[in-house]
Amino acid sequence: MKSLSVVFPLAAIFVCVGAIYPFWVGILLNVIGLSVCFTVPYLVGRISGGDIMRVIEMKYPKARKLVNYGHDNNLFASYISRAVVVVPGDLVSMIHGALRMPYRPYLLGSIMGVMPEMLVQTYIGAQLKHLTIKSVLVMIALIAATLAFSLILNKKVSRSGKQMDKEDF
Template sequence: MTKEKIKRFSVTFLKLIPIMALLGFIIFILTRRDKITVDYILSYMPDNLFLAIGSIFCLYAIKSVSVFFPLIVIKIAVGAMYPPLIAILINSIGICISFLIPYFIGRRSKGEHTQKLAEKHPKVAKILYPNEDKQFFICFLLRSIYFLPSDIVSMFLGARKIPMHKYLAGGLFGMMPSIITTTLMGSSIKDISSPMFWVCGILTILFSAISYVIYFIYSKKKSTKRGSEKE
């Protein structure tokens, strides 16, 4: 084997290391998906600060293309690991990471794929299509309605070529109430009798309920408007 071939092989091998590591991490998560809790995540976090934060971001990346464990578990675990302000910052960056992967998948998809998504997820399409000119607002609204599947929302917005800065800013703003409350739940999880834990838990449930109300009112308003236009 010539030196040139050895060099090319070495470069290729080095490029594959991160991919193989990520695949191994994904397999590890998927084989333990029924056991993933806050304590489980905390028990596997490295002591090194940068490695721990990197692991958290990997979890967010995996979550963006997986339904095997709830996002709230990651946010609470981060809240339990770090001071509130730092934890909110880490969770905010993690949320942005989870937004980006399906967004880029959507941007690369063809029109037929978008049409199939619209047929399979009419609730998302019902909000998105009439408001594409209000890009920041629609990103905010879709993230405020928590029961809509995050990965599908991201792919839709990517497929419709929403500018990334509006996509991230609107989406993060819409998710911020949930990020703050679940992070603070994590910071007080060691004492579940504390007022902060219960207040944040109630607020998390309340925000979810409000998101249903927002969707109901918005859908009813759009239906009434379409009915008036037909008349």
Template sequence: MKLNREKMTKGATRLFQIVPIVLLVAVIILCSSLVGRVSVADILNFAPSSYPLAALALVGIYAVKSMSVFFPLLVLYVSAGTLFSPWWAILVNLVGLFVCVSIPYWLGRLSGRGLTEKLFKKYKKAEEIKRFNLENQWFICYILRVINLLPGDIVSLLLGSMGIGYKNYLLGSLAGLLPTMLAATFLGSTILTPTSPGFLCSAAATVVISVLSILLYRRMQKKWKNHETSSK
């Protein structure tokens, strides 16, 4: 009798870990079929004329985006900047990012280490995360948002499945995403006047942040290789 109970407990635990993965796959398939490639124009056409409803709609799109790698966050940043005044756009984008990074994190957290191994096998670049100091959780979450090692939604799933603390994860993720979000939001707020200094500065800032991210990633790769060579 005791043995049967242990088997039932193990089976329930296993089912509890598998269900989020199955739901995740189903949601990704659904999002890919319904969303496809979304542009700023698509979102502007979809957004209600009421500002509160438009804000709710945009946050809803952030939720959908959290389970889809088929369009970049940049589209949502610029859309918010176009729809709202700059400060309201920043607030809406912050709420959207909170939703966007939280949903896949908790799905990954529920799935556990089994999902971690699956993601390491599927995404070869994910192996580079093992080179980080895992004790500095905030920095891992921050730097993975800055260097664009993997799609953001995959990063969220992976960090959640690795058991990274939610507070460190959330603060690190938002800090890493904030510079690009601010630049793209102001870009959206001046998009109707492409020759204005505000638009040109925002566009330049967006490009500079992207270039710096690439250079930082390459520098870290070089540092890792030098460290591995010296340790042999």
């Protein structure tokens, strides 16, 4: 169901899985779930092809940059499109499918892009059962590290995007 729901947050699923299952089992289940979650809209995009691309590009003009990144490096494009959220994730999957991006680099890059967030949120869910000062401090540190990583990545991508825009003109 999540695969075709643009508005339902993955974070809620990650935390719930972490709260229900042991941490390492939760990680495994979340990776399996992400694989399904990324595959269904990818296949929708692959089957729909160019028609869905036109609709997505009209509604989300930033999707064009994602398309340009995707032609150069499939693994990096799928990674960066998950790590730096510019277009909703399900639409990202449809775009990559419509572009006929090879499935393996797409899936691997997508999972790698979501992995830091998923690990932190699964850990938070696992710690909800027995909160201690130590677990709260670890959660704060993990959230801060993930936030810092995201901000650095966003800056880097923004700078390279501006350079690309200048070169395009």
